[in-house]
Amino acid sequence: MSSTIKYRPEIDGLRALAVVPVVLFHSGVEAFSGGFSGVNIFFVISGYLITSIISREIESNTFKISTFYQKRADRLFPVLASVLLATLIIGFFTSPPDEYQEIAKSVIAAGTFTSNIFFWSTSDYFSASAFTIPLLHTWSLGIEEQFYIFFPFVLIIAFRLKLPIALVAIAAAVSFTLSSLALQNYSSATFYLLPTRAWELLIGALLALIRLPIPSRRIASEVLSWTGLSMCLWCIFFFNKETAFPGPNALFPVLGAALLIYSTAHPQNSIRKAFNFAPVTTLGKASYSIYMWHWPFIVFYGLVFGYPSNLVQSILIAAISICIGLFSWATIEKWSRGKIARLRPIPASACVVSIFLPVIALSSSTLLTNGLPFRVESNVIAAEAALEDYSPYRASCHSGEGNRLEYSKSCILGHSNSPSSVAVWGDSHGVEIAAALAEQLAPEKQSVRQLTYSSCPPAINLAKASRPGCRSHNEATLQAIIADPQIQTVILSAYFPVNQKISSDFLDGFKASVEHLESAGKNVIVMYPLPQTTDNAPTMIARSIMLSQKRATSMTLEAFMNKYSESFDLVSGLPSSVTKIESWKNFCINDDCYVGDEGGAYFFDGHHPSMHGARLIARDIANAISLQSDHAVATSTPSI
Template identity: 30%
Template sequence: MKIASGYRADIEGLRALAVVLVILYHYEVPGISGGFIGVDVFFVISGYVITQLLQRNFENATFSFRDFYARRIRRLVPLFLLVSSVTFLMISPFYLGDAYYLFAKSWLASLVGLSNIYYFQELSQYFAPESRSLSLLHTWSLAVEEQFYLIWPLALYLAYRFGKGRDGHWPFRIMLVATFALSVYLADAYPAAAYYLLPARLFEFMLGTGVALFSRQLPVLGRLSAELLAALGLAMICVTAIVLTKHDHFPGYNALWPTLGTALVIYAGLHQSRTLTARVLSLPVMVFLGGISYSLYLWHWPPVALLHYQLIELTWTNRLLLIAIVVVLSWLSFRFVENRYRHRPWNLKKSFLIFILAPALVIWAIQSTIRIADDLSFRFSEERRELYRIIAQNNAADLYKRCFKAEPAQFNTSDACLFGAKPQDGQPDSMLIGDSHAIALLGFVEQLIGEDHSLLVVTRASTPFVIPEHSAAAFVDPEKVERNTALADYLQQRPMTVFVNAWWNSYLQSELYQTYFIDTLAWLDAQGHTIVMLEDVPELPSSSYAECLLKNMDDCSIDAADARLKMSNFLRFKQTAQQRFPDINWIDPRKVICDPLRCQTVLNGLPLYRDENHLNYLGSKEIGREYIERFGNPLRNIKQAR
């Protein structure tokens, strides 16, 4: 039986199946909970196809690294530049603040094949963005492929150059098992790294490369064996796409089923090109979709990311409309862009200059402009501009950044950080301490203190106040430890009214922080301070809800039950603290914006938030004004510091 070579329609069908699964998953079609495995199917196909290409070149002595990488650039980059540029224009009238800047950074990272590393780092941060609104998030998988293309040609070239006459089975098998074991380990120990980075996906490419490398040495399949293997492989892909969910261990052992299934389909087609599976995959519609699969993959995600950002529901009408638009765009861009440039006889230098270096400079200039510019509100209509400024340009930490210029261990106690009444003898009688959530409540606290108190603000992002005894365990960053030590020294000088706040929902997930904060309250109480615990406002499902007025939403509220559920750890901590320290005062800004059913993100026509868990400065002040109007000023009933 002659082994099939060259073009294979069934592989185009596999590409179509892979991209359709990804699209159905991202468009939240019911029943396709594991459609993300389409990416892994692509990885196996890429390993197979690229290895076949390299083998032919090596055997014919026609391989050139320069030609190989020039072809890769012309094949992948022109269409990416088109899609990403259209995406930039599409999101510009809508994306605010950090979301706009994050796009620009991801744009550059995607162009140079590093978006998987960029997103791994960005989404692992303390203030990680809402991933569903990241317009180029899907390019992480393209970066993984491009990184594979960097290492595999050289590895295979060296094997051909120095490994002739040697049995390559065992080294390959050892590497395949080792990379699979690495994937299982990383998926368990470092799931984010496993998902985004090449090492945990390497075995998937190797399944494809193995079929290509050893196709002449693998057993020849008869018709029945090929039918069974091909059907089994297709079933493994489809069942995994239906059964798996985003909460399952992945990649690791769960990635083995669809990738091994893909390898089985490819292997069966080498010997029998007319199996039932091959005929299904070779249907004209599958071949058509497979041919434009790269275009489909690039185009499908940006519009749905914009819908997520705009909080527009993915109804069936929206899904079908999106699919139709994406298919038409993909066919047009395949015909007039992808095919137009991939066959140009341009060398590596010319391809690199035109498609990577020149665009990189333009994108870098755009990124720098977004980063440096104080006001990009010209992108919005006049009626939306003021709302944009309230949401995006009213971060109290930015408005009063002169207060945060001192060294962490020598926090600023000058007039730049003083609010309310003028301090007597230069000594304020109250302090606001905590992290970025504390400074976000500055406007609220200002309304409470009025001209009755002199307030010193000592806050630092990601640095809640815990006593020095616990700081070394609580923080890896030595500057944060020094900061809290210096703050503790200051707080020991005299009794004051101390307003305390932190991102309670985040820190109190840890039992250790429950202990740290209880001990800190005990310490503050022992110093004779009047402690005012500021509770936090509800967290929003995403930062997009902070901009609901800009999105023309009819309802800017969120479910109060969901908000309370997120606060369960804090409420448990509060109960413990109240039992141990009954004299501590608690002020709850949620009383203003929440009823038993809903919590508002807009008050008196004013947007309150700047992201999913921070108030903007004007919103914070508005909650303070409304609190006093409805419930009176709680500070008038508080016993002052001893």
């Protein structure tokens, strides 16, 4: 039996189907809201091809693990090293020290194929901040390389036991079950880690091991291929970042890709002919380079020039990133495959390692010097210092899963000898507001009780899978506030999602909290949303100074109003007796909303108010409390 497999150009066509939606999704083309599922198609292809090669070599007694690893390195390292070096060089000129340190850490993670583990511990793939992380996309490369490291040994053992299909099927079933069960409570780990992703590659491996005969009738291949294509396209166009993923929903692109690989082997298959179209196969051949280059380009372009704001800009950005990938394929990939592949093993390995030397040198020096601060002026470093401009009480007075503070043990901030007449109840966005308000009220001999719980807005009966203690915390907090005669005013603080529909649970629970508090005679203050950013506000200010750009903005005023329209409607629709604070007017001037002023950044990250920003909010709240007190005095004074 031959140890080589026949080249199938239609699989390169399938690669094109995988990579183009990913690029369009990342470029902001809304129609491709599920373009991220293209990565699942890549996984199936990789599992199929690698298993086809290894299994035949094992059967012909020609498989050498060292040769396998060397070929993987020859294939992947030159482009990877080029992307990492380019990221470090561009970041050298555009990234402030703290951000540059994070880039260096991600470079090391990507170079050691552990970036999926690194980003699991640091980043949410679907969050707005993802658009500031140029190597986030390398998580999938980490998955594949970890699979390549371990899977050959699994196959060797499976063939020796003469149970390759059974053992791989069991492994796939275990991985899929783990992915499905862990998705709700451990969504980030399920997304990023190999144990919950391996089944996607193993489906491709099973297809290679079973070696089903090509469908004898064209009509059968057509039905199977169009079914597979429909499954893939359904995900690409109808999934979005709110879709529970991977888990069971990943079956659609995975099984769809497997059906396409199998059915397009028929020589007369219509989709095979479309996939064999030269421009399509070219995109497929260049798919690795396109994938590796597209995301750093999109991120750095957005950070320096701004992210696409309309469809034309998004398509243009996608087209440019694809062209960069095609250039990389035509130069770096073809050169490295031609030159390195002809070398003997030891010189080839030395050549591959030497490619990484400048990457290692620059990333190491960046970490050792805390971001190469000599590159920037002192005002850049001062601007970045606002990353730590948060409440001194955040660690000790803020509750969360596993460390909930009972009402009796909650922190009272401000004037130490005064009972607290004001309470801040909410999620983590109320932490700095409580501290800043305590500063404002201390001269008036008033104090503030902080009642904040991470990712838990003050909406009773709100159940959150990620915060199982939230509901009981809110119920206990509400009852404690009502029962406390000293508390006269309650500030409700909540994170309002951008560009998202507010759930009925949140809406009803928030309104119910207000109703219960007012029924108990408490004065209620609610804040309108604030214009959050996609990046850390201090970093944006520091970068604008580095690049001599105008004052950093988060968005236009019009965009702010549109993106938060449901949140504005929620606050505006509360009873007239509720005091509504429009602190966003401190952040938005004329037609733009800014991330800071001469006093510093308004946020210490992308959405949590810094102490500087919180002081602006607290000033408005203190004025509202003063007006409430004046009104109470006026209404209680008898007329003469």
